[in-house]
Amino acid sequence: MAEPVEEPAVTLDAFLDQSNATSVRLEEGEDARALIPHLDRLSLIEIGFGSFGDGRGYSAARILREAGYQGELRAEGDVLVDQIAFMRRCGFDSFAPERPLDPEDAARALDRWSEVYQPAADDRTPIWSKRHG
Amino acid sequence: MYKYDHYDQAMVDTRVAEFRDQVERRIAGKLSEDQFKPLRLMNGLYLQLHAYMLRVAIPYGTLDSRQTRMLAHIARKYDRGYGHFTTRQNIQYNWIRLEDAPDLLADLATVEMHAIQTSGNCIRNISSDQYAGAAADEVVDPRPFAELLRQWSSFHPEFSFLPRKFKIAVIASETDRAAMRLHDIGIQIIERDGEIAARFYAGGGMGRTPMIGPLIRDFVPIGELISYSEAILRVYNRYGRRDNKFKARIKILVHEMGAEKFIAEVEAEFAHLRGLNIDAPAAELARIKAFFTDPPFEAGLPDEIDRLDPDFAVWLDQNTHPHKRPGYAIVTISLKPIGGIPGDASAEQMELIADLAERHSFDELRVTHAQNIVLPHVRKADLATIWGALAEAGLAEPNLDLVTDIIACPGLDYCSLANARSIPVAQKIARRFADQQRQRDLGELKLKISGCINACGHHHAGHIGILGVDRKGVENYQLLLGGSGAEDASLGQITGPGFDEDGIVDAVETVTETYKTLRADGERFLDTYRRVGMTPFKEALYG
Structure with missing residues (x-):
């Protein structure tokens, strides 16, 4: 689990408004695809989770990775230990939970699943491919 | 399996x-x-x-x-x-x-079972035709496709915090025994020019805003079943409403966006996703299919059945369905004894059913969405034995698809969401219509009861539906007519003001008596209702 770099992220509107920023913050309702033309110059995209039950950030993250984004992808906000394994599979590589996670619980959650059923934004091979070499 | x-x-x-x-x-x-x-x-x-x-x-x-x-x-x-x-x-x-x-x-x-994703705002257990693999009218067995979708949807990292729950049904016949079009996604497996493909409906559902799902793609190549499903889920996850729990199901998104725009969004996402190699390899579907090949059916079995016992003959006519192979039948075990709790089974009854499945149905049984149990592959020669064992255990009620074969949610007796009790109403109606002759005379009549507008008892899809509501602290029951969860899917219409607990039982009887005076030869209740409309029933109820 990467440590978040301490760089303030600008809003999507400010970023699209021609800023030179290399980081941006996406709120739940914002369209991740608006960033696709600019991915080359971004080194940090922070995606906000106002409530852990709002899962739009998972799609946003995967869309960015599918578009080839290589920089840091951070989940910020109501990020709970039981969500981080899913988040990592969707392409998040850093976490900034508003309430700190117990490091042991977090490590256990990230290591728990040795197999996955379906492809996502990580490089894990799904079970249905492993079955057929 | x-x-x-x-x-x-x-x-x-x-x-x-x-x-x-x-x-x-x-x-x-x-x-x-x-x-x-x-x-x-x-x-x-x-x-x-x-x-x-x-x-x-x-x-x-x-x-x-x-x-x-x-x-x-x-x-x-x-x-x-x-x-x-x-x-x-x-x-x-x-x-x-x-x-x-x-x-x-x-x-x-330890027996390959779990409770994964049976609740929560995620993709739920995938349902299918209870006669799969046994019905004469299916294109293929739909279950391998359901199993592939089960694996794909299990612990899906992107779709575990959806706006709301998400239900998928897969069938492979023109006859819809799974209420497919009342699901968030309904899939009909079809065959065209020798190619197996999936026809997708989306945005169906019951609840407080019932909708019949529109067709959104007529032909999805079977090798792209997963990427197309993923496209729908992504559009829903991104755009489904999260501001109001009661407007969060995909049916509201499809309705508010309009089917045409929704389809365009899904197509755009599909065009993107199909290039990412996320579908299962063809070998995986082949592997799964191998588990669903026919059991070793015997050839040359007799079709004749000894009908000497009149009670057996009644059960035989009502609770068995033609099988695709000669000499076999599909048996439905009713979990709707008169006065019982619809869908309940005791541990002893489950064990008996397990024994019968092991001995007489190639070790397989099915649960139906109407809350009954099916033995899918029974030799006709074994039917009398099975009936005898079921009768002894109180499981031989000959009422499949009749007025006492009631779907009911748990209601206020158990559920924290309910406004009214469902089970006692189901029991009273069943007692009122207990006479078997009378039930058979009324013919196919699907009666469904929900104890609140969330509609777990499928009241919108009942030929006769009952919805329990709370009116100023008193349980009140609305009556709906004309719904169907089958291939002729339709939503029931409310007759008018509601009834109290005894009044609703009388009202159901008024409706069935009115039907008897109006029906033409061979018409089911639903057919008569569709021909004559609500008016005569309203007059009889409130006139």
Whole structure:
């Protein structure tokens, strides 16, 4: 689990408004695809989770990775230990939970699943491919 | 039927360990109830009026005898000796203690079962045709496609926090026995020019805003089943409403966006996703299909059945269905004894059903969305024996698809969402129509009761539907006519002002008596209603 770099992220509107920023913050309702033309110059995209039950950030993250984004992808906000394994599979590589996670619980959650059923934004091979070499 | 390999088993075992850890953290106070709630829900554990309710997944409604015996064992060990089969082909237990739940799940895992995603805002257990693999009218067995979707949707990282729950049904006949178009996604497997493909409907559902799902793609190549499903889910996850829980199902998105725009969004996402190589390899579908090949049916079996016992003959005519192979029949075991609780079975009854399936149905049985059990592959020569055993256990009610074959939700007797009781109303109606001659005379009549507008009892899809509401602290029952969950899907219309508990039983009788005076030769209640409309029924009820 990467440590978040301490760089303030600008809003999507400010970023699209021609800023030179290399980081941006996406709120739940914002369209991740608006960033696709600019991915080359971004080194940090922070995606906000106002409530852990709002899962739009998972799609946003995967869309960015599918578009080839290589920089840091951070989940910020109501990020709970039981969500981080899913988040990592969707392409998040850093976490900034508003309430700190117990490091042991977090490590256990990230290591728990040795197999996955379906492809996502990580490089894990799904079970249905492993079955057929 | 499908058997787990070491991968499937490892996934389920891991889930048990994870949930055990979560329960421990909850009991230790490291998780608040708010934080724990979505986690327990994704393991099928609801906090109800009196206790925890645990819902166990029965993928596409298929079970073997070993699994059924385990369900009986669980009823005895962790509950009060019975279980309740649901309209999603699952089973739920109403009296579970939180601290027992991890052990219960560990027991289930020993027979390749689980409670994964049987609740919560995720992709739920996938339902299918209860006659799959046995019906003469199917293109192929739909269950391999349902199994592939089960694997894809299990622990899906992107779609575990959807706006709301998400239900998928897969069928492969023109006859719809699974209420496919009343699902978030309904899939009909079709064959065209020798190619198997999937026809997709989306945005159907019941609840407080019932909708029949529109067709959104007529032909999805079977090799792209997953990427197309993923496209729908992504559009829903991104754009489905999250501001109001009652407007969060995909049916509202499809309705508000309009089917045409929704389809365009899905097509755009599909065009993107189909290039990412996310579909399962063809070899995987072939592997799964091999589990669903025909059992070793015998050739040359007789079709004649000795009908000397009149009670047996009645059951035979009502509760068996033609099988695709000569000499075989499909048997439905009614879980609707007159005066009983629809869908309930005791541990002893489950064990008997398991024995019968093992001995007489190639070790297979099915749960139906109408809350009955099916023995799919029975030699006609064995039917009398089976009937005798069922009759002894109180399971031979000959009422399949008749007025007493009632779907009912648990209602206010168990459910914390309910406004009114469903079970006592179902029991009173069943008693009123207990006479078998009378039921048969009324013919096919699907009566469905929900104890609140969430519609778990499918009242919108009942030929006759009943909706319990709370009116100033008093239970009140609205009556609906003309719904159908079959291939001729339609939504019932409310007759007018509601009735009290006894009044609704009288009202149902008024409706059936009116039907008898109006029906033409061979017309079911639904046909007559569609021909004559609401007016004569309204007049009889309120006139």
